[in-house]
Amino acid sequence: MADRIKLLPDHVANQIAAGEVVQRPASVVKELLENAIDAEASHIKLLIKDAGKTLVQVIDDGDGMSTTDARLSFERHATSKIKTAEDLFQLHTKGFRGEALASIAAVSHVELKTKTTSDEVGTLIRIEGSEVVEQEVTVTPKGTSVAVKNLFFNIPARRNFLKSNTVETRHIIDEFHRVSLAHPGVAFSMFNNGAEVFQLPISNLRQRIVAIFGPKTNEKLVPVKEDTPVVKMEGFVLKPEFAKKSRGDQFFFVNNRFIKNGYLHHAVLAAFEGLLKEGSQPGYFLFLEVDTKSIDINIHPTKTEVKFDDEHTLYAMLRSAVKHSLGQFSVTPVLDFERDKNLDTPYDYKNKPVGIPQIEVDKNFNPFKESEPGQKNITFPFKRDKTQNWESLYSGLQQQKNLQENTVNLDEIEFESEVVTGSLFSESAAESGQNTFQLHNKYLITNVKSGMLIIHQQRAHERVLYEELLKNITVQEAVSQQLLFPMELTFSKKDVALLHSVREQLEFTGFSFESFGDDTIKVKGIPTATTESGVQIIMDNLLDDLNNEVPDTGFSQNDLLARSMASSLAVKTGTPMGKEQQEHLVNSLFACKEPSVSPKNKEVFITIPLTDLDKKF
Ligand code: ADP
Ligand code: MG
Secondary structure, eight states: OOOOOOOOOOHHHHHHHHHHHHHHHHHHHHHHHHHHHTTTSSSSEEEEGGTSEEEEEEOSSOOOOHHHHHHHHHHHTSSEEEEGGGGGGGOOOOOOSSSSSHHHHHHHEEEOOOOOOOOOOEEEEEETEEEEEEEEEEESSSEEEEEEEEEETTTTHHHHHSSOHHHHHHHHHHHHHHHHHOOTEEEEEEEEEEEEEEOOOOOOHHHHHHHHGGGGGGGGGGEEEEOOOOOOOOEEEOOOGGGBOOOOOOEEETTTTOOOOOHHHHHHHTTTTTTTTTTOOOOEEEEEOOOOGEETTTTTTTTOEETTTHHHHHHHHHHHHHHHHHHHHOOOSSSSSOOOOGGGOOOOOOSSOOOOOHHHHOOOOOSSSSTTTTTTOOOOOOOOHHHHHHHHHHHHHHHHHHHTTTTTTTGGOOHHHHHHHHSSOOHHHHTTTTTTETTTOOOOEEEEETTEEEEEEHHHHHHHHHHHHHHHHHOOOEEEEEEEEEEEEHHHOOHHHHHTTHHHHHHHTTTTTEEEEESSEEEEEETTOOOOOGGGHHHHHHHHHHSSSSSSSSSSHHHHHHHHHHHHHHTTTOOOOHHHHHHHHHHHHHHHSSBBBOOOOOOOOEEEHHHHHHOOO
């Protein structure tokens, strides 16, 4: 029998390869954008027409190609990026297969213009379905422009398979987002049918995210940063209250390459556990950097899947890094922000003598750590004297009685132990650890003479912090810790102006500023109850609150600031508290002027009279 095996002609092989690499216009966008990045462009422009079906063009100001390279770039397995198989294990470029241009040229009309810095003139090459139809010298700026026209002109079945323009454009924008997020140091622009869609200047990651997803995003970002020998992680997660129903803004980048990975996604979900509403999805922009030798990105032609050597370790690290950030940055919902102006309390501490505050800070505070009994990990700006506590507790209640008679039935609240020992809790009870009890990491339960008191821990702490902060602001007494290096924070111009308008008050809480720029502020000192990493979230929350309310002047703005910071700093629902912390919080709460309502005007505690309990038995 005669030999039957023949090598496929190049254009057929290319068309087959194209089936893998070029699925839709968005695949062309991805390949061309990545080539421009690999060519070290600093400005990249994307033009599309009819959802990329008529035109996808990418213009860059990168290295460009010599005439020979320009011609070779359309050959299959023609790449300047790897030379040996070993290079595959230390990839620093997006491309490496040398297949993209060949594949694209097999199924479209391509026009390439390119020039290097050293060449006087550039090269123009026109290819239609793998066939070079024109090559000439041309005048063109340094860099490369690749225009891909009439995609799938020679494969009608593929062309008919494309979705509506809306859907295909969506895919293109997704690719544009992925590449531009991974490279904030490169300026990108995008035009759809001649209209500008994105104009992204060179910036940092936060600014890039904001430029893409809109100015409102800034307040939603919680930074994540973790540096270990195995992996470097950096990026942002969105505060849980901004979680969406859809899996919208979820981005993983490994060594600056966008990837999809269900396992790592699950790690982030696990970190958000208990913080999300049923069925909602966290948003994240997370950049992982691992040794190029420890991953295999060669398993999928479009390279959105990556295999890690040690997925389990990555999982654990990612989960804990995100969890840590969410905890450290005291993430708390700020949306349920209704407040009855009539309940504003005109605090005037200005004329009252104030003692020197003592500071108690635990820098290692990690709300997610299981607390050991007796371990103190809630930070209060001021330490209170114990004996003073129970007395003020009582006087607090008395004041309360006069102020808020209709809120709680205060006659019901007589502290049992107050009668017996003169202390809030009887000694024996204290020894047996029976005074307070934490329920579901959310409520503190304690005995009162008339029955039982249930305290909402987060609101209680908010109330305590609020009064302390308000006191600081109004008596203008700052307790500040100076930073070794000033922190620079970036905001929109409008937000910088807003923060500037409350600069004085912020300084009274312990912040000190080096400068207010156009869109940055430099912080050189922070309140003692805060950590450096918590500053951004305090500012973000504060901006949220300032934007949500129209503050007038004077105390009402002070009030807003104190409320906002209290909310950022308070111990959150879901945080386990040791016995001592519980007692400390209860004592501090009842030393407050208005213990029964939170700064957001929510009930802090309720009482259940014994008589009511008796009725149930
Ligand atoms: P790969 O990116 O995998 O190497 P491609 O087919 O995408 O394969 O590109 C082939 C080669 O063409 C690249 O290796 C590079 O040398 C060159 N090239 C492609 N696009 C550009 C560009 N925009 N600027 C400079 N060189 C480019
Ligand atoms: Mg490429």
